[in-house]
Amino acid sequence: xxxxxxxxxxxxxxxxxxxxxxxxxxxxxxxxxxxxxxxxxxxxxxxxxxxxxxxxxxxxxxxxxxxxxxxxxxxxxxxxxxxxxxxxxxxxxxxxxxxxxxxxxxxxxxxxxxxxxxxxxxxxxxxxxxxxxxxxxxxxxxxxxxxxxxxxxxxxxxxxxxxxxxxxxxxxxxxxxxxxxxxxxxxxxxxxxxxxxxxxxxxxxxxxxxxxxxxxxxxxxxxxxxxxxxxxxxxxxxxxxxxxxxxxxxxxxxxxxxxxxxxxxxxxxxxxxxxxxxxxxxxxxxxxxxxx
Numbered sequence: 001x002x003x004x005x006x007x008x009x010x011x012x013x014x015x016x017x018x019x020x021x022x023x024x025x026x027x028x029x030x031x032x033x034x035x036x037x038x039x040x041x042x043x044x045x046x047x048x049x050x051x052x053x054x055x056x057x058x059x060x061x062x063x064x065x066x067x068x069x070x071x072x073x074x075x076x077x078x079x080x081x082x083x084x085x086x087x088x089x090x091x092x093x094x095x096x097x098x099x100x101x102x103x104x105x106x107x108x109x110x111x112x113x114x115x116x117x118x119x120x121x122x123x124x125x126x127x128x129x130x131x132x133x134x135x136x137x138x139x140x141x142x143x144x145x146x147x148x149x150x151x152x153x154x155x156x157x158x159x160x161x162x163x164x165x166x167x168x169x170x171x172x173x174x175x176x177x178x179x180x181x182x183x184x185x186x187x188x189x190x191x192x193x194x195x196x197x198x199x200x201x202x203x204x205x206x207x208x209x210x211x212x213x214x215x216x217x218x219x220x221x222x223x224x225x226x227x228x229x230x231x232x233x234x235x236x237x238x239x240x241x242x243x244x245x246x247x248x249x250x251x252x253x254x255x256x257x258x259x260x261x262x263x264x265x266x267x268x269x270x271x272x273x274x275x276x277x278x279x280x281x282x283x284x285x286x287x288x289x290x291x292x
Contacts, residue, residue, distance in 0.1 A: 010054055012054065018046075018054075021049055021054055021056060022042060022045050022046065022049065024056045025045050025048070025049060025056050025059055025060060025063075026040070026045060028056060028057075028060045029060060029063065029064070035076075035264070036067060038264075039067070039070070040063070043141050044063075045059075045063075046176075047141065047175050047176035047177070048062055048063045048066075048175055048176075050175070050176045051175035051176050062172065062175070065172065065173075066172065066173045069172075069173050070173070073126060075126045075127070075129075075130050076130065076260065076264050078123060078126060078127045078130070079257045079260075080127075080250065080253040080254055080256075080257050082123065082127070083120070083123055083124040083127045084250060084253075085114075085115065085120070086114070086115055086117075086120050086121060086123075086124035087124065087246065087249065087250075087253075088114060088246055089109075089112040089113075089114040090107075090109060090112055090244035090246065090249075091108070091109050091110065091112040091113055091114060092106065092107065092108045092109070092124065092125070092128055093106070093107055093128070093244060093249055094106055094107075094128065094131055094132055094135065095107050095146070096242060097227070097231040097232065097233075097240070097242075098137075098231075099144045099179070099180075099226045099227050100225075100226060100227065100228055101140065101179075102137045102140060103136065103137075103140050103142060103143055103144050103179055104132040104133075104135050104136050104143045104144070105143065105144045105145075105146055105227065106128060106129075106132050106143060106144070106145050106146070107146050107147075107148065107244075108145060108146070108147045108148070109147075109148045109150070110147070110148075110149065110152050110156050110158070111148075111149065111150060111151035111152040111153070111156050113156050113158070118159065118161065118162050118165075121158070121162055121166070122162070122165060122166065122169065125166055125169060125170075126169065129169075129170070129174050129177070130260070131253070131256055131260075133174075133177070134256060134259060134260060134263070135256070141176070141177065142176070142177055142178060142179035143177055143178065143179060144178075144179050144180050144181070144182075144226060144227070145178065145180075145181040145182065146181075146182050146184060146223075146227075146236060147181060147182065147183050147184060148184045148185065148235075148236060149183065149184060149185050149186040149187060149190060150184070150185050150235070152186070152187060152190060153187075153189070154189060163200075164200060167200045167201060168200075171201070171202055171205060178205060178208055179208070179226075180208050180210060180226055181208055181209050181210065182210050182212050182222075182223045182226075183209060183210065183211045183212065184212055184213075184214070184223075184236055184237075185212075185213055185214055186211060210222050210223065212237075214236075214237045220237050223236075223237070
């Protein structure tokens with residue numbers, strides 16, 4: 001009598017099977033530097049496994065590419081003076097409020113684009129993502145994006161090369177970091193641009209995108225379910241009279257640079273060259289906005 005070998009079935013809800021996959025991925029990576037070990041903690045490994053449907057080989061390849069990217073781009077070495085010019089108009093910043101689960105919120109305002117530097121814009125995106133991860137509360141590893149299209153026209157459209165590399169950076173090197181994204185008041189003309197860019201976005205991430213309109217009560221409820229209107233700024237349909245203030249934000253980022261350097265054991269002068277972002281740091285109590 002012959003027995004047919006049963007194909008192994010991975011049960012996502014089985015804690016033992018999950019741990020076995022995590023252990024397998026860690027072993028597949030081989031020896032890592034001290035910084036690599038910091039980056040490849042359990043939460044990190046889980047994110048890469050989730051991004052590749054718990055296929056260890058595909059997850060390993062993705063993670064190895066991220067480690068190469070981090071070695072080349074050195075995101076943990078970027079400091080506020082390197083990118084502050086990109087932030088002068090408030091086109092992207094970590095919000096002074098969180099979502100209902102305490103997650104970091106990143107505000108993006110493409111109509112306030114103030115430079116044409118491909119490298120500068122990518123560096124600032126990377127810095128902002130690193131900072132957002134630094135300030136995630138214990139037990140959270142995802143963030144929320146609020147993309148405000150107020151005043152956006154085709155003249156504000158980023159070059160395709162910059163958009164493509166930005167999407168690649170987020171998807172390939174910050175996997176499973178996005179909880180939800182809210183596209184606030186996008187104009188009709190944006191839809192044509194979005195159709196071109198959407199082909200670059202993986203389906204899993206695309207499902208997290210929500211189009212919301214200030215005059216559409218039902219769509220606003222979607223955002224309110226994630227962000228309390230009491231903390232949401234008035235300009236985004238909330239009740240909070242706060243606005244971006246570059247001077248205050250610069251002070252906050254300067255302090256956060258010290259936290260980053262401390263985490264890496266660096267002196268704050270670009271001395272570190274490892275591969276990581278911190279996990280589970282508490283959000284700074286500093287405010288970056290003033291009452292209008």
